[in-house]
Amino acid sequence: MNGAQDAILLRGLSAVYEGESVPAIRDIDMSVASGDFICVVGPNGAGKTTLLEVINGILPHTSGEGTALGLSISENGDRIRKRIGYVIQNFEIDPLSPFLCRNVVMSGRAGMIGLLRFPAKHDWDVVNRALSLVGMESYASRPVGKLSGGEFQKILIARAIAQEPEVYLLDEPFSNLDIKARGDVDRLICELNRGGSTILMVSHDVGSIPLSCTRMILMDRGRIVAEGPRNEMLQTGEISDLLRCRGSEP
Numbered sequence: 001m002n003g004a005q006d007a008i009l010l011r012g013l014s015a016v017y018e019g020e021s022v023p024a025i026r027d028i029d030m031s032v033a034s035g036d037f038i039c040v041v042g043p044n045g046a047g048k049t050t051l052l053e054v055i056n057g058i059l060p061h062t063s064g065e066g067t068a069l070g071l072s073i074s075e076n077g078d079r080i081r082k083r084i085g086y087v088i089q090n091f092e093i094d095p096l097s098p099f100l101c102r103n104v105v106m107s108g109r110a111g112m113i114g115l116l117r118f119p120a121k122h123d124w125d126v127v128n129r130a131l132s133l134v135g136m137e138s139y140a141s142r143p144v145g146k147l148s149g150g151e152f153q154k155i156l157i158a159r160a161i162a163q164e165p166e167v168y169l170l171d172e173p174f175s176n177l178d179i180k181a182r183g184d185v186d187r188l189i190c191e192l193n194r195g196g197s198t199i200l201m202v203s204h205d206v207g208s209i210p211l212s213c214t215r216m217i218l219m220d221r222g223r224i225v226a227e228g229p230r231n232e233m234l235q236t237g238e239i240s241d242l243l244r245c246r247g248s249e250p
């Protein structure tokens with residue numbers, strides 16, 4: 001399989017969780033070109049988070065094959081994770097967490113800095129720029145445990161930006177956000193894409209698909225059931241029918 005031109009290329013990919021008999025994702029064929037902005041939409045349990053974890057090399061797939069940034073996902077998890085920024089879903093904040101926002105954002109650069117080196121001035125410059133891009137520069141010295149859900153979501157996005165990745169995997173990036181913060185994060189994601197980053201975002205909410213997204217993929221029960229250009233997909237009604245009849249909790 002030659003995935004050299006694609007940011008992500010999956011062929012017949014399935015993954016079964018340990019102890020389960022039914023695959024959480026099955027027969028996934030997907031190609032994401034460099035610079036694409038793709039949204040995967042589907043109801044609760046469709047396999048969206050599982051898909052991102054398999055791409056990021058966190059969860060091994062059980063059949064099929066896949067590459068991310070031209071590297072086989074079954075053998076290169078560590079290398080892939082250094083070059084992909086993953087914003088996870090519904091991260092729980094411990095209210096007692098003493099870590100300051102700027103340190104959490106710096107942790108996005110851990111793969112680059114390595115274990116035995118301290119962050120240099122350049123690393124702090126990147127962190128400060130990431131904080132300012134998400135509008136959180138004045139929160140740099142606050143403990144993350146004191147943030148609201150929306151503020152923490154922005155810190156997680158800043159952490160991914162500080163990693164300076166080629167690809168962003170965004171899992172429900174609008175969860176926990178109020179309307180204003182949604183607008184801010186929407187603009188930010190579109191700007192990252194305009195700057196050349198590849199975006200693969202997943203969402204259960206068809207009302208939150210950014211305008212810059214060009215292609216949508218609909219998942220249900222672990223499979224891809226439809227895909228096409230954003231505007232065509234939103235007009236078919238297939239997505240809203242599926243989300244309405246299965247519920248749309250994240």
Ligand SMILES: Nc1ncnc2c1ncn2[C@@H]1O[C@H](COP(=O)(O)OP(=O)(O)O)[C@@H](O)[C@H]1O
Nearest residue numbers: 017020024043044045046047048049050051250
């Ligand atoms: N750690 C796990 N062990 C076993 N089954 C899991 C695990 N995580 C998720 N699943 C199951 O895999 C399926 C897909 O889940 P998930 O990828 O989280 O869906 P989505 O993100 O679309 O809501 C669901 O049926 C879910 O219950």
Ligand SMILES: [Mg+2]
Nearest residue numbers: 048049089250
């Ligand atoms: Mg999920």
